[in-house]
Amino acid sequence: MESGNARGIVGSVRKKIIELTTECLVIGGGPAGYGATMAALDGGVSVLLVERHGFLGGMGSAAGLGCFINYRFRGEDLAESVYHNLVARMKREGTCYKGDGEHIDLFDPEALKRTMETNVLQRGGRLLYHCVLNNVTRVGDGWAAEFSAKGSRVVVKARFIVDSTGDADACALAGATMSHGRRSDGKTQPMTMVVHIGGFDPVAWGRAGRDLIDGIYAGAGDCFAAEIRTAREAGEWDIPRENISMVWGMAGDPTRILVNGTRVQGLNAGDPLDFTRAEIEGRRQALQLAAFFRKYIPGFEKAFLLSSGPQIGVRETRRIVGLNTLTEEDVWASRMPEDAVTRCAYPIDLHQPVGVTTDHEPEKADYLYGIPYGCLVPEKLENIVAAGRCISATHEAAGSFRVMPTCMSIGQAAGTAVVLAIEHGCALAELNGACVRERMTGVKRRAVAVG
Numbered sequence: 001m002e003s004g005n006a007r008g009i010v011g012s013v014r015k016k017i018i019e020l021t022t023e024c025l026v027i028g029g030g031p032a033g034y035g036a037t038m039a040a041l042d043g044g045v046s047v048l049l050v051e052r053h054g055f056l057g058g059m060g061s062a063a064g065l066g067c068f069i070n071y072r073f074r075g076e077d078l079a080e081s082v083y084h085n086l087v088a089r090m091k092r093e094g095t096c097y098k099g100d101g102e103h104i105d106l107f108d109p110e111a112l113k114r115t116m117e118t119n120v121l122q123r124g125g126r127l128l129y130h131c132v133l134n135n136v137t138r139v140g141d142g143w144a145a146e147f148s149a150k151g152s153r154v155v156v157k158a159r160f161i162v163d164s165t166g167d168a169d170a171c172a173l174a175g176a177t178m179s180h181g182r183r184s185d186g187k188t189q190p191m192t193m194v195v196h197i198g199g200f201d202p203v204a205w206g207r208a209g210r211d212l213i214d215g216i217y218a219g220a221g222d223c224f225a226a227e228i229r230t231a232r233e234a235g236e237w238d239i240p241r242e243n244i245s246m247v248w249g250m251a252g253d254p255t256r257i258l259v260n261g262t263r264v265q266g267l268n269a270g271d272p273l274d275f276t277r278a279e280i281e282g283r284r285q286a287l288q289l290a291a292f293f294r295k296y297i298p299g300f301e302k303a304f305l306l307s308s309g310p311q312i313g314v315r316e317t318r319r320i321v322g323l324n325t326l327t328e329e330d331v332w333a334s335r336m337p338e339d340a341v342t343r344c345a346y347p348i349d350l351h352q353p354v355g356v357t358t359d360h361e362p363e364k365a366d367y368l369y370g371i372p373y374g375c376l377v378p379e380k381l382e383n384i385v386a387a388g389r390c391i392s393a394t395h396e397a398a399g400s401f402r403v404m405p406t407c408m409s410i411g412q413a414a415g416t417a418v419v420l421a422i423e424h425g426c427a428l429a430e431l432n433g434a435c436v437r438e439r440m441t442g443v444k445r446r447a448v449a450v451g
């Protein structure tokens with residue numbers, strides 16, 4: 001028999017165990033996780049934020065997607081304070097500008113990583129990167145969450161968990177009931193590889209009659225359908241979509257363009273084999289998309305593919321089944337329940353799981369609805385809440401509140417709830433959403449009734 005040493009193996013690969021404790025464990029550093037972390041820190045709670053990537057921002061940076069849709073209601077800004085503070089800082093630092101119209105803030109994804117991280121650290125938060133959650137167990141009146149890391153197993157003991165993984169990983173591991181995609185067949189919105197293009201000429205784009213924001217930044221939405229039809233007929237376009245969702249110039253460098261224009265359908269981001277296929281297909285489409293822009297769109301003649309997103313963008317996976325579930329009827333009826341923790345007015349926007357269309361409700365939809373606290377709280381579990389795109393909702397309702405400022409505000413509500421639960425010595429499920437809202441806004445009765 002060959003010994004280990006004879007095969008060149010000189011040591012055992014024994015995993016180091018790292019044990020940490022915190023009052024509040026936030027898992028996932030996207031918009032929702034950032035919102036939860038900042039709110040809990042503001043309330044004096046100790047927070048450890050754990051993220052599988054080496055930076056914060058979620059889809060805003062991990063997918064390279066710095067387009068934050070802060071959709072207003074009749075001119076009223078609905079985002080909460082954590083979002084406003086982030087935008088204010090990034091604007092001061094020249095890494096964010098207001099997109100076309102009132103609804104969009106465009107961030108440099110690289111700066112987003114740095115600014116979020118700085119804000120968390122300056123507020124006294126702790127960060128742990130490159131750790132993937134793989135188990136959650138109840139220990140006494142708290143939780144033990146176990147993460148896989150290179151060469152280590154990390155165990156974090158916490159009284160409260162905010163699950164902002166986007167995929168509700170923590171709630172699923174803790175035993176919550178889950179839903180996935182749409183009710184009819186479980187299919188989800190497709191994934192999209194966001195594409196960064198360099199070598200763009202804003203002057204040529206402007207000369208062709210296209211919009212330039214602030215006179216320098218290219219910006220367009222739901223565009224280039226005719227050019228895509230021509231390219232498809234010429235065999236140069238096989239991406240399953242009929243137009244490009246968005247094109248916008250990078251804050252600070254108008255020659256760099258970000259494009260939301262690829263589409264990968266029928267694969268499940270919760271399955272590593274599917275997720276791998278999606279990355280490969282997304283990168284293939286990224287190349288095709290860059291070639292399309294070079295050939296068909298003015299200003300892109302000398303453009304080149306700068307990068308595909310660090311990961312493919314994931315719009316939808318699973319969600320918790322909570323004490324309350326937000327439905328499309330709630331959205332359409334402008335329901336504003338007493339326990340609403342934040343508000344949203346963004347029209348339901350569904351990239352179809354099959355076919356080439358994107359179904360937007362008309363922007364004149366004119367509804368304003370509240371997101372009930374019960375949508376954050378999983379049934380039958382104590383002191384763990386979901387935040388962001390994985391709260392309890394139908395596929396259609398999630399097509400509305402999934403925008404990043406709203407997800408950040410849901411996170412802010414989750415972090416505020418943890419603060420209140422500690423102050424009152426109660427469980428998260430015992431809290432009333434109206435109290436959470438009151439603490440977030442400092443306003444006792446909300447003037448949010450919709451006519």
Ligand SMILES: Cc1cc2nc3c(=O)[nH]c(=O)nc-3n(C[C@H](O)[C@H](O)[C@H](O)COP(=O)(O)OP(=O)(O)OC[C@H]3O[C@@H](n4cnc5c(N)ncnc54)[C@H](O)[C@@H]3O)c2cc1C
Pocket residue numbers: 027028029030031032033050051052053056057058059060062063065067068069070131132133134164165166167169191192193194260312313314315387388389390402403404405407
């Ligand atoms: C292609 C695309 C285009 C979009 N367009 C827009 C747009 O124009 N404007 C807009 O406002 N919104 C847009 N959205 C929606 C928006 O980006 C998301 O809905 C939003 O980012 C959700 O925020 P979140 O914090 O809930 O989740 P995410 O942003 O998905 O963040 C989840 C975080 O958790 C981490 N994580 C996941 N699992 C684990 C684990 N097991 N352990 C540790 N960490 C984990 C992830 O790495 C990630 O950082 C788009 C989304 C996509 C994919």
